Amino acid sequence: MTGPIYAIGDVHGQLEELHRVLALIEADGGTDAQVVFVGDYVDRGPDSRGVVQFLLDARVAGRNWIMLKGNHDRYLTRFLDHSIVHDPATRADLSWFNPRLGGDKTMASYGVPAEEETPLGEIHAAAIQAVPQSHRDFLNERPLMHITDDLVFVHAGIRPKVSLEDQIEDDLIWIRQPFLDYRKPHDRLVVHGHTALDHPVHAGNRVNLDGGAGYFRPLHAAVFEGTECWLLSANGRIPLRP
Known part of the structure; x- marks a missing residue:
């Protein structure tokens, strides 16, 4: 069995919460965890720009972090790249x-007003100037x-009974059903976010770490040893079981 691996749920612009849970991880597993x-x-939280810059700086510094893509991250890049503000999902x-x-809120964190009634081209032009390449x-x-x-x-989940190599992006960042209701084991325990809850849940074949930070509930971090899972708190590890 490999060493412990830590995971953090959906951040949604909550930079202070991100610092808090990273301190919990460092206390449990050290700076190289x-x-x-x-x-x-x-999106939703107050400092999306600060979160992205912090993660970018961490990558440049060589932190041992794997940062996956979520559907809200794609909203931002699709808007910047193609002026798209709707998703079929x-x-x-x-x-x-x-x-x-x-x-x-994301645009506001970059200093760009983005009311829905504002002409799209005007918002896009300002965003292109404001968001660093x-x-x-x-x-x-x-x-x-x-x-x-x-x-x-993954961010959202996987399509049941489809091999991992055949999963598609729209499912990996958007799926809810049939993934959430699927009860049989997957080939591996799936760790995901995307579907906001009041608190992380272990559903047996998956663990949902999205405790609703996008709605100003606490951000959560977990540690896995094999398939065993614990949430991290100021008082140490708390088992998360089905």
Whole structure:
């Protein structure tokens, strides 16, 4: 069995919470601990720009971190690259700038007003100037999956009964059903976020670490040894079991 591996749920612009859970990880596993982030660094929270810059700096510094791509990260890059503010996976009447999705908060963190009634071209032109190319490249280059002997880390989940090599991006960053209701074992325990809960849950064949930081609930970090899982707290490890 390999050494412990740590994971952090959806960050959603909550830089202070990110610092808090990283301190918990360092206290448990040291400064060289391997950490997997399950994506969604931006939207809803107050400091998406700060989160992206912090993660980019950490990558440049050579931290042992694997940072996956989430659907909200793709919202930002698609808007910058192609002026797209809608995704087929969500309701047609919900623009990325709608507060429910939180793109307005991401743009605000870069100093760009993004009310839904503002002309799209005006927002896009300002965003192109405001968002550093390094941020765009960082988010565009994020991998979709990380696989170990016992675990598979993704943002949203996997399509059941489809091999890992045949999974598609839209499922890996957007899927809810049939993944959430699937009860049979996968080839590996799936560690994911995306579906916000009040608290992380171990469902037997998957672990959902999204405790709702995007809705101003606490961000969560977990540690895995094999398939055993614990949440990290100021008082140490707390077992997370089915």
